[in-house]
Amino acid sequence: MSLPQVVSRDEWLAARQELLVKEKAATKARDELNADRRRLPMVEIDKDYVFEGPDGKASLLDIFEGRPQLVVYHFMFDPAWDAGCKSCSSFLDDIGHLTHLNVRGTTFAAISRAPIDKITKFKARMGWNVPWYSSYGSDFNYDFNVTHDESVKPIVYNYRSKQEHINSGTGYYVQGDQPFELPGMSTFLRDGDRVFHTYSSYGRGVELLTSTTAILDITALGRQEDWEEPKGRSMGLGVQAGSPEMKYRDEY
Structure with a gap:
C-alpha cells in the first residue's frame, strides 16, 4: 500500500501553502465557470409532459410547487426493475435538507420512468422524503437524453452522439441492451406559467451536485x-x- 511521504511539520506546512495557492485558483475558476453557466440562454418547454406523483397527475409546472426554480434529478429506474439504481440511490442519500433549497425559491425532485407504485414502495424502503415523480408513458426521459432507445430517437448522451462516444473511448455510456437508463440533472426556470430549460449535466458532471450550494450553482438564479x-x-x-x-x- 502506497502512503504519503512522512516529513517534518515545517515541510508539511510549506507543501500545504503551495497547494492552497492552487485551491484558491480553483475556487476562483469555479466562480467564473458558475457565472458563465448562469449566462447560458434558455429554451421554452413547449411540450405538455404528464407525470404521476403521490397525489395523481402532475405537469412540469406543478412539480415547481409554486417556486421560481426546479432542479430535476434523472434517477435511473427502469419500469421493469423492482428497485432503483444503486449509484443513483447513493446520490440521493447524499442530498441535504431540502428546506435550504426551498427558501431560495428552488424545488428539488427526482423523476424516473418506473411506475409510481414502484417508486413509492422503493422510496419508503429507503426512507427518503424527496419529491419523486414517474414519467412513465411520456417523452420526458427520451427528450432529456437519459433513456436511450434507438427505436425512439438517436442516442445522445452528455452532448455526444453514440458514434462520438465510441470514437472517444466512452462507448460504455451508449452500448447495451435497449432501452437503457443513464443519470443526469436538469434545471428549469419559470416565468408565470411559462417553463424554461436552463441547464442539464450528465455523467461525472453530476457526481458532486449533492450540497445546497452545488445544486444552486447549476441554476439560472444561482445562490x-x-x-x-x-x-x-x-x-x-x-x-x-x-x-x-x-x-x-x-x-x-
Whole structure:
C-alpha cells in the first residue's frame, strides 16, 4: 500500500501553502465557470409532459410547487426493475435538507420512468422524503437524453452522439441492451406559467451536485448572493454584501 511521504511539520506546512495557492485558483475558476453557466440562454418547454406523483397527475409546472426554480434529478429506474439504481440511490442519500433549497425559491425532485407504485414502495424502503415523480408513458426521459432507445430517437448522451462516444473511448455510456437508463440533472426556470430549460449535466458532471450550494450553482438564479455575476438575479435570500459570510468567502 502506497502512503504519503512522512516529513517534518515545517515541510508539511510549506507543501500545504503551495497547494492552497492552487485551491484558491480553483475556487476562483469555479466562480467564473458558475457565472458563465448562469449566462447560458434558455429554451421554452413547449411540450405538455404528464407525470404521476403521490397525489395523481402532475405537469412540469406543478412539480415547481409554486417556486421560481426546479432542479430535476434523472434517477435511473427502469419500469421493469423492482428497485432503483444503486449509484443513483447513493446520490440521493447524499442530498441535504431540502428546506435550504426551498427558501431560495428552488424545488428539488427526482423523476424516473418506473411506475409510481414502484417508486413509492422503493422510496419508503429507503426512507427518503424527496419529491419523486414517474414519467412513465411520456417523452420526458427520451427528450432529456437519459433513456436511450434507438427505436425512439438517436442516442445522445452528455452532448455526444453514440458514434462520438465510441470514437472517444466512452462507448460504455451508449452500448447495451435497449432501452437503457443513464443519470443526469436538469434545471428549469419559470416565468408565470411559462417553463424554461436552463441547464442539464450528465455523467461525472453530476457526481458532486449533492450540497445546497452545488445544486444552486447549476441554476439560472444561482445562490442569489450579491457578489454573483451576472447582477440582478438575487431574490434577496442569499449572502449580502458586507456580511460576515461575505468576508469569509472573500478570504478563501
